[in-house]
Amino acid sequence: EVQLLESGGGLVQPGGSLRLSCAASGFTFSTYGMAWVRQAPGKGLEWVSGISSTGSNTYYADSVKGRFTISRDNSRDTLYLQMNSLRGDDTAVYYCAKGGNNGWYYFDYWGQGTLVTVSS
Amino acid sequence: EIVLTQSPGTLSLSPGERATLSCRASRSVSSSYLAWYQQKPGQAPRLLIFGASSRATGIPDRFSGSGSGTDFTLTISRLEPEDFAVYYCQQYGSSMWTFGQGTKVEIK
Numbered sequence: 535e536v537q538l539l540e541s542g543g544g545l546v547q548p549g550g551s552l553r554l555s556c557a558a559s560g561f562t563f564s565t566y567g568m569a570w571v572r573q574a575p576g577k578g579l580e581w582v583s584g585i586s587s588t589g590s591n592t593y594y595a596d597s598v599k600g601r602f603t604i605s606r607d608n609s610r611d612t613l614y615l616q617m618n619s620l621r622g623d624d625t626a627v628y629y630c631a632k633g634g635n636n637g638w639y640y641f642d643y644w645g646q647g648t649l650v651t652v653s654s
Numbered sequence: 655e656i657v658l659t660q661s662p663g664t665l666s667l668s669p670g671e672r673a674t675l676s677c678r679a680s681r682s683v684s685s686s687y688l689a690w691y692q693q694k695p696g697q698a699p700r701l702l703i704f705g706a707s708s709r710a711t712g713i714p715d716r717f718s719g720s721g722s723g724t725d726f727t728l729t730i731s732r733l734e735p736e737d738f739a740v741y742y743c744q745q746y747g748s749s750m751w752t753f754g755q756g757t758k759v760e761i762k
Contacts, residue, residue: 569751571699579691579699579742581751593749634704639746640689642710644698 536560536643538630543648550620550652556613556630556645564588564608567633569641570615572626572650582628583615584638598624620652656681658743658754666762673730675757677743682723687746690719690728693756694739702741703728733759 542554554570569584583604584593592604603616613630627649631641657680667673677688685706691699701710703719706726716731730737738761743754 571751571753578756579693579744579753581744581753584749584751591749595750629698634689634701636704636708637686639687640701640704640744641691641699642701642704644700646698 536632538632538643538645540628540630540645540648543628543650545651545653546620547654548621548652551616551618552620552650554615554617554628554630554648554650556615558611558613558630558632561632561643563606563611567638568606568613569631569633570604570613571629571631571641571644572624573629573647574623574626577626580626584633585613586638587633617650620650622652624650625652626650655750656683656745656747656752658745658752660741660743660754660757662757663755664758664760666760667733668762669733669735671733673728673733673737673759675728675730675741675759677721677726677728677754679724679726679745683726683745683747685722688719688721688726689744691742691744692737692739693742699742730759735761 539557570582585604601619627647629647630645632643634640634642688706690703693699707719
C-alpha cells in the first residue's frame with residue numbers, strides 16, 4: 535500500500551524558514567517523480583515544486599522560485615521541501631504527491647498534508 | 655503558463671442526477687496531460703481520471719472524462735451521496751503543473 539507521510543509543518547514568523555519532509559513507502563520511491571502541492575485555507579490547489587526520480591531535475595512555481603528548494607534522498611525514501619523567506623501567503627496545507635505510473639503528468643497518490651502557518 | 659478555467663463554480667444537483675463539469679484551457683493541452691481529482695473536506699485530493707479519459711485504479715465507472723485541445727469534461731453519470739465534493743482539473747506542460755480553481759458539486 536502506497537503511503538506518503540508529511541511532517542515538519544508548524545507556525546513560523548514572516549521571513550523564517552521551515553523544512554518539510556515526506557516519508558514514502560509501499561512503492562519504489564527512486565523510480566518516480568515527486569511533487570509538493572499546497573492549498574491555502576479555503577482555496578484551491580497550487581502546484582509548488584517537482585523533482586525527477588533521480589533528483590537531477592527540479593521545477594518551481596514562480597511564486598516560490600528562489601525561496602524554496604526541493605530535494606530527495608532515495609536511500610531514505612524521503613522527499614524534502616526547504617522553505618526560506620516565508621511570507622503570509624505561503625500559509626497553506628502542503629501535500630506531498632507521487633507522480634503517476636503512466637508518466638509524471640499527474641499525481642496518483644497524495645499524503646494527508648502538513649499545515650504551515652506564517653504569522654507574527 | 656496555461657490557465658485552466660473550470661465551470662460552473664458550483665453545481666447544485668440531487669442524488670441520481672447527472673453532473674457535467676467543464677475545464678477550459680487558455681491554450682491547447684495534450685490529452686495525455688489532463689487529469690481530474692476529487693477532494694472532500696479535510697481530505698487530500700484523490701485522482702479520478704488521467705490522460706483525459708482513463709479512470710484511475712478503483713474509480714467507479716460512473717465517472718468518465720472526455721475532451722481534447724482546450725475543452726475537457728468530467729461526467730458523473732448518476733450522483734451518489736459520496737460524490738458531493740470539489741473537483742479539480744490539472745494539466746502538465748513546459749515542466750509546470752497547473753490546476754483549475756475547482757467546481758463544487760453540492761446537494762440540491
